[in-house]
Amino acid sequence: MNNDATQESRPVFPTLGDGPNSAPPPSRSADAAAPAIRPNNIYAPEKRRESLESRIPRGPVLCHTGKRTALSLENRCFSKRPISRPWPRHSADRRTIGCCAAWSRAYRCPGQRGQETRTGILLDTETTGLDHRKDEIIELGMVKFDYTAEGRIVGVRDTFAAFNEPSAPIPPEITAITGITDEMVAGQRIDDAAVSAFVDDAVITIAHNSGFDRKFAERYWPVFEQKAWGCSATEIDWHEHGFAGAQLGYLLNGTGFFHQAHRAVDDCHALLEVLDFVLPTTGAPALALLLKTARRPTLRVWAEQTAFELKDSLKRRGYRWNDGSDGRPKSWFIDVNESGLDDEIAFLRAEIYMREVEPSVQRLTTFTRFSRRA
Structure with missing residues (x-):
């Protein structure tokens, strides 16, 4: 990263x-x-x-x-x-x-x-x-x-x-x-x-x-x-x-x-x-x-410190789990296009955190996407 x-x-x-x-x-x-x-x-x-x-x-x-x-x-x-x-x-x-x-x-x-x-x-x-x-x-x-x-x-x-x-x-x-x-x-x-x-x-x-x-x-x-x-x-x-x-x-x-x-x-x-x-x-x-x-660049949105009982909602949305063993956050994440970032943040605020949050967002390009460094 x-x-x-x-x-x-x-x-x-x-x-x-x-x-x-x-x-x-x-x-x-x-x-x-x-x-x-x-x-x-x-x-x-x-x-x-x-x-x-x-x-x-x-x-x-x-x-x-x-x-x-x-x-x-x-x-x-x-x-x-x-x-x-x-x-x-x-x-x-x-x-x-x-x-x-x-x-x-x-x-x-x-x-x-x-x-x-x-x-x-x-x-x-x-x-x-x-x-x-x-x-x-x-x-x-x-x-x-x-x-x-x-x-x-x-x-x-x-x-x-x-x-x-x-x-x-x-x-x-x-x-x-x-x-x-x-x-x-x-x-x-x-x-x-x-x-x-x-x-x-x-x-x-x-x-x-x-x-x-x-x-x-x-x-x-x-x-x-x-x-x-x-x-x-x-x-x-x-x-x-x-x-x-x-x-x-x-x-x-x-x-x-x-x-x-x-x-x-x-x-x-x-x-x-x-x-x-x-x-x-x-x-x-x-x-x-x-x-x-x-x-096209993509944006990786990290949904950190979410309640365990919300995992099914995140999975249905397309989030994947990272166990943290690779140095990245122990967290759910999803990759979206730049045009979809606002909708994703709105989903997290309304359905997951129930409050105003600013999730971590990582920008990926064709040079870093899929890499062990990302």
Whole structure:
């Protein structure tokens, strides 16, 4: 929390609207041959229907060992049908997201030449438990992608997936959820320098539960403390846009995908498809709405020293409990937009304290929101 003043003085997303993070792709004559389909090449003709083998990236990818190596055809998974734009969005055209980091939209996303793009990171962790202070990361997955100022994803640059051996055996319940065993992580370590290099040019990191993933990521790699963060689970009201819920499985079902894995980098690829989905309610990709929400400051209102019997009223209002073990107040709290602050204070005065009070209010930006420092 001590860093709020420092962070608030800097512009939110300094490069999201001010300039590109990568040079525009080189121009190519109309009669030139289409380049080979590779992970770092985002050219893909609209009507192209290449065979499965022709869509396999020939270059190396960052695999689970943390070393760059080529993957064979047998180890790659793809969608059930050839991919071209536009895709039908009805139930008969469901597509399956495969269980390999090499499956990437990079070889099917046409971008407009000369268009300014920014770079983002999709991140997911698998851990030995829920406590970021004592539990450990056992897998890190990331997808680096380019997007336009309008929130349209134009390509994937690279993927990162690596295991980490924890200091104690993986709990059986974690293996049951993730499929990660002690044998899979034995002797594995995540290269800190490789992580820092991978995320260095990104202007935002997005996770589907940033309140969980950011705290773990910051503990292991301080580079994430300096990044803007967005949360695709909480910074889009998915119910408002016709989805059954905010869980990744619900979102994939609503966008026409099946998901067959619970592994870090596969969840990142799944999230990429969700954020690229054009919401019927807005006519824009979900990523555009997420970026718009993430840019806005929020205010955390602390309802301290409230009567125990009022806890149900606070919970119904959306307040969450903090037990004080992390150095923050032992208190109920809620995050609201700036426009909702007066209503929240009025609620506390009328329904909780029954008197005039000035509750503690903390301002959060995309640089501090979801952080263990907030």
